[in-house]
Each structure stands twice: as structure tokens, then as C-alpha cells.
Amino acid sequence: MLTMASKFRLALVQLAVGVSKSDNLARAAKLIKEAASGGARVVALPECFNSPYGTKYFPEYAEAIPGPSTDALSKAAKENNVFVVGGSIPEEENGNYYNTCTVYNPEGSLIAKHRKVHLFDIDVPGKITFQESEVLSPGNQLTFFNTPFCKIGLGICYDIRFPEMALLYAQRGCKLLLYPGAFNMTTGPAHWELLQRGRALDNQLYVATISPARDDKASYVAWGHSSVVSPWGEVVATTEHQEAVVYAEIDVDYAMEVRQQIPVHSQKREDMYRVEDLSDLDGVE
Numbered sequence: 001m002l003t004m005a006s007k008f009r010l011a012l013v014q015l016a017v018g019v020s021k022s023d024n025l026a027r028a029a030k031l032i033k034e035a036a037s038g039g040a041r042v043v044a045l046p047e048c049f050n051s052p053y054g055t056k057y058f059p060e061y062a063e064a065i066p067g068p069s070t071d072a073l074s075k076a077a078k079e080n081n082v083f084v085v086g087g088s089i090p091e092e093e094n095g096n097y098y099n100t101c102t103v104y105n106p107e108g109s110l111i112a113k114h115r116k117v118h119l120f121d122i123d124v125p126g127k128i129t130f131q132e133s134e135v136l137s138p139g140n141q142l143t144f145f146n147t148p149f150c151k152i153g154l155g156i157c158y159d160i161r162f163p164e165m166a167l168l169y170a171q172r173g174c175k176l177l178l179y180p181g182a183f184n185m186t187t188g189p190a191h192w193e194l195l196q197r198g199r200a201l202d203n204q205l206y207v208a209t210i211s212p213a214r215d216d217k218a219s220y221v222a223w224g225h226s227s228v229v230s231p232w233g234e235v236v237a238t239t240e241h242q243e244a245v246v247y248a249e250i251d252v253d254y255a256m257e258v259r260q261q262i263p264v265h266s267q268k269r270e271d272m273y274r275v276e277d278l279s280d281l282d283g284v285e
Contacts, residue, residue, distance in 0.1 A: 152175075
């Protein structure tokens, strides 16, 4: 059983993603090293860190796992002695494509794999229409992993809009939720921070979101603004839209203090309502 430390430094790598996969992997490795040098113990990358975001790109950039991109993550985790949460990559398995996040421990071993559960299918007239389901298949598991600091739950981008998922992670003992995500110039300004603060406040835990840096020339323009929100619902670390590494101190004891002060978890009326996990949970107890 892991002995938990109450505080640790988290780093969010808001990576500038281009069309060259090899360049993306090299930049990710460089910034993981920078984050580790800055004292981070857990380093997280953005959604689709190895490829441009878009349905036309998913088949072109897709890989099996393990593959070149995940091998690079494993190497970076081991070389820098950190946990690496690999944002996501387009994954191919048996002719199906998934939007998949892999996690590596400081020994470079794969300890978790999360396939995006809720596919990004939206239509905002006059602003944005996007259908991930044209190419991608959904995952069917909730995913969390243990560290010496706390249990961490995973979601990818659109997953953050589903409060039931975050609640189940909280019920499983997670104190931090990580959402690699690429919100756009319509939903980003309107909902990005609001959703993070809502999930954090509802569940009295830390929430971190990791966006790609903004590329105004891309076919899909990301909002940026990678952030960390505290269990009190405060934004404790953030950035603008350029490439950056965002650092935050995660204090697990503070999450417990908030839960003691406002004990909503013990005040729920489970005689009236409850949320149940019906998935094949992919986690380490």
C-alpha cells in the first residue's frame, strides 16, 4: 500500500501542437523535463498532444498502444522520475479509433489508460459543428490511478460536462481530477472555467484542465487557459493561450478540511437519490 504525502507540485504542459508528430513528441519531452526541473511530481499534457485536433487527423496520426508516442511518454517519465499523464493521442485498435490518455509512473511503467467516454458531438448554429463520433468510438470505463500523494481520476475534454462521472471519482476517493481538453473559441470563453469550478466545488477536490496552446491558423482553434481549481472553487493557477507550463501546489489535507467544513458528502440523501457506477472500472484501489 502506498504511503500518502499530503502535498505535491502538479505541472500542466500547454503544448504548442503542430502537424509534425516527431516535433510534437520532442517538444513534449523537452517541457516534461522542464516541469520536472521545476519541482513537479506529476506532469500532464493536453488532449491530442501528438497531432492536430480534428476528425480528419485522427486516422492519420493514430497509433497502437504501445507505439512511438506512448514509448516517448514512458521514456520521459523514467528519465525525469515523474508521473506523466499523457494528455491523449488518437489510438487504433482492431480497426477502431479512440481518444486515449495513458499514464506512466516514475519507473516508466504504464499504470492507467483512459479512453474518452463522452464523444464531442455538438452543433451550435453559426458557430461550431463537430462530430467526433464520425471517426471515434467511445471508451466504456472510468479510470483512476494511485500515486504517493493521492488518487487521481481521469477524463478527456467533453467528459468534464458530465457531473456524474466526477461524482463517482469523488466517491472512489479521488482528490484530483485531470481533464486534458481542447475547448474551442466558442465554448472556451463561455464554459471552460465554469465547468472546472463546478466540478471542483461539487465534489470538494482539485480539478485541472490541460489545453493545447492556441494556433489561430489551425482548422480547430483551441482556447488555451490551462488551469487548476481548488476544492473551494478558486482558480489557483492558470495561463493565457500561448505555450506554457502551469504549476500548482496540490494540498490533499486542504481538500479534507473543506469536506469537514461543508460536509455535503455525508449529508447526501441516498434514501432519495444516488449515482451508481455501471462501468467496468479501470482503476487501482
